[in-house]
Amino acid sequence: MSLNLLICDDSGFARKQMAKSLPPDWKVDIHFATDGVEGINAIREGKGDIVLLDLTMPNMDGFGVLEIIRREDLPAMVIVVSGDIQPEARKRVLDLGALAFIEKPIDTDKARQVLTEYGILTGI
Amino acid sequence: MSYACAITEDQRDCYQELTNVAMGRAAERLAKLLDTFVRLPVPRVSMIENSDIRMAIQEVGQDSSVSAVCQGFAGSGVVGETLLIFKDTSFANLADMMHYSGPLSRQAELELLMDTASILIGTCIRGIGEQLEIDFNQSHPVILGQHCQTADILRSGNSTWNSTLAIEIHYQLENANVECDLLLLFTEESVNILNKKIDYLLD
Numbered sequence: 001m002s003l004n005l006l007i008c009d010d011s012g013f014a015r016k017q018m019a020k021s022l023p024p025d026w027k028v029d030i031h032f033a034t035d036g037v038e039g040i041n042a043i044r045e046g047k048g049d050i051v052l053l054d055l056t057m058p059n060m061d062g063f064g065v066l067e068i069i070r071r072e073d074l075p076a077m078v079i080v081v082s083g084d085i086q087p088e089a090r091k092r093v094l095d096l097g098a099l100a101f102i103e104k105p106i107d108t109d110k111a112r113q114v115l116t117e118y119g120i121l122t123g124i
Numbered sequence: 125m126s127y128a129c130a131i132t133e134d135q136r137d138c139y140q141e142l143t144n145v146a147m148g149r150a151a152e153r154l155a156k157l158l159d160t161f162v163r164l165p166v167p168r169v170s171m172i173e174n175s176d177i178r179m180a181i182q183e184v185g186q187d188s189s190v191s192a193v194c195q196g197f198a199g200s201g202v203v204g205e206t207l208l209i210f211k212d213t214s215f216a217n218l219a220d221m222m223h224y225s226g227p228l229s230r231q232a233e234l235e236l237l238m239d240t241a242s243i244l245i246g247t248c249i250r251g252i253g254e255q256l257e258i259d260f261n262q263s264h265p266v267i268l269g270q271h272c273q274t275a276d277i278l279r280s281g282n283s284t285w286n287s288t289l290a291i292e293i294h295y296q297l298e299n300a301n302v303e304c305d306l307l308l309l310f311t312e313e314s315v316n317i318l319n320k321k322i323d324y325l326l327d
Binding site for chain 2: 082088
């Protein structure tokens, strides 16, 4: 069974950027969510083994998503991809259980580095 | 309503995302300076007519006394104006955070306004420019008014903006009564040039 990867961002442009930044030879099923509420639903449906999560979103922001994942102990490895590069934002998401933080705009090098560092990229 | 130029939904989304990245950088610099956390909103991108600018600005500082700065920018044929509008109730807190001592005179408030403006406007404009590969030059900032109503801002300034594309960012500091709005306004001619660059990114 292949991994399910969820890209959660309100911007279509950003979702595309994230999808394009992933290693092309990486075998994952990619799913998309356009805000935090959709994101949580997708994770509950098992579509988010790995989640690339934006912070600034309408309806429910990335902080809210992380809080629910923690409260409900949902099985998701979250990598935050955000333009909110305040040290405090980074600290908060890591405290809330995110694995890593990638500064926007994301690119292939940044994605590969983080995925490799946390042992998520396997078999390539 | 018809406009001489327009943006598609994909383009609007892209402008919003570029702004998102730029405003994050500005927030980081402000957060470091003030040792605080800036709550970032989803920026609002829209096409507006000249007469609507007045309404957009009035929405910003509804019923409260405000102070405002404007600053022009230009590069690669793209011309625009930024408008930073502060709620006057923000200054006492800002002064505390910047460790100002002594009474908060009009002059001191002016300095606070200019210092914050240079960070928020400068970083944001550079951030957007960088992503679009435009090197923006900025003109000197101009005070549009101190302790006035938003309606007065346009009356006193040269309200000849013929802009069509407006980007609005509402900054708020956490746990402090500091609030401001940053408005980026682009001229009509600029939008076509910007759209071409945006389309290149969307490709």
